[in-house]
Amino acid sequence: MVRHPPSMIRAVLLDLSGVVYDGDTPIPGAVEAIARLRDAGLPIRFVSNTTRSPRQAIVAQLDGLGIAVSDDELLTPANAAVAWLTAHGCSPHLLVHPDLEPEFSGVQEGGLKAVVVGDAAEAFGYTAMNAAFRQLVDGAEFLALATNRTFKDADGGLSLDAGAFVAALEFAAGKQAIVLGKPSRDFFHAALVGLDCTPGQAVMVGDDAESDVAGALRAGIGLALLVRTGKYRTGDESRYAPHPTAVVDDLEAAVEWVVRKRG
Template sequence: MLRGVLLDLAGVVYDGDTLIPGSAEAIGRLREAGLSVRFISNTTRSPRKALVAQLAGFGIEVSDDEVLTPAGAAIAWLLENGRSPHLVVHPKLGPEFDGIEFAGPPAVVVGDAGETFDYAMLNRAFRQLMDGADFIALANNRLFKDRDGLPSMDAGAFVAALEFASGAKATVIGKPAPAFFEAGLREMGCAAGEVAMVGDDAESDVAGALQAGLGAALLVRTGKYRAGDERRFDPPPTAVTADLAAAVEWLLSKRM
């Protein structure tokens, strides 16, 4: 029995600054059907408030706590484990960590720093790791579809660089980490089998959700989707649809 839906944002609801046609109506249909909806993004370049504002700009009203981001999950991890962040993140994300009373030894926290990644920034983090700091990856994505329509390197590449040089292994906070999906389930008060995921990343959204025990995971052919992605990762998607509107149609039809 389907009770909740987790939705990826970039590449599913919108693409860059453009709403993907039919997405706002599709989200409305899920809510009208009485389903819990949460947004689970691996975006590590924007604070949660910016994502909520972006959705509002598209006419999609969501509250802060309906949006799950790796930064939010990382802050919870740092507080639980008594660590202070050494941030390797985009300047826009930095303020998300401001005003929180962290204490304890350092943990290197790597996100998608985008064009601000440079040698000095990475080498400072590398030296922290060599001195024994913990190592947190907000996300481990290979690439994303950039504003010019071409693929660009995502945070995972820089996590791989630091892992290779230091010999340390990062703990991934975002998708496909099961703990991140589980945080979404807790928010909805649903069991894993009662929830479906919709994403454009066959690896971290879809295979990750199914590995976390979710009842279904749908791959959409928008955003970073490339032909054949549904055959590239294990387990494969429960279904592949043209876009979010078609995914919602599929979910609601199965529900009856």
């Protein structure tokens, strides 16, 4: 359901993996679609739930595709976690992918602890999970970089994402995690800071019907488009509420939809 008149579209939020690229390969038409948004004068914010790649690697990957990204155009859960830890005077107990650990190097050690969980891949194991559990039952805060159920892996199939491991720790410790990435309302709203745009005037484009689309609409984002690329599977559009504003083939079709509706 369209919640705002088309003329109210003033910014576009884009997921990355599965929308702009699959692995190291750009999705056909995606680079040109982003250029079209820029030509139309629509501000873009890339809102990624990736918790394996550091920010510098994401920027480099986009640059390699010919997509220049300014510092304020990319928002990741790791950025949000560092800001949260700093604001609350906590030092992290990390259960994340080794490649992501340097993102937390500037956070002050000592004081209160916060368990930070992302997609740790092979680093998930009993010893690591139990160490995080013990921190939680000893009073540590609990931060989840994301709670996605699955992601599209390099072999083209779906693999477990961080959500299952976050849920296991929540169950064992009896403590609910603070979610910092999508579908957190604060994460979507943080992406619009500095723009002359209310949440209701923004459009979200993603391949995850739960975190990207339903999450955005619950956060007050006005419109949310689901693309049939990336992790999308037939029937995703009806699995989670609120349902997508529209379902389109890919980012190129999404941009065509946005430009047409914007008038």
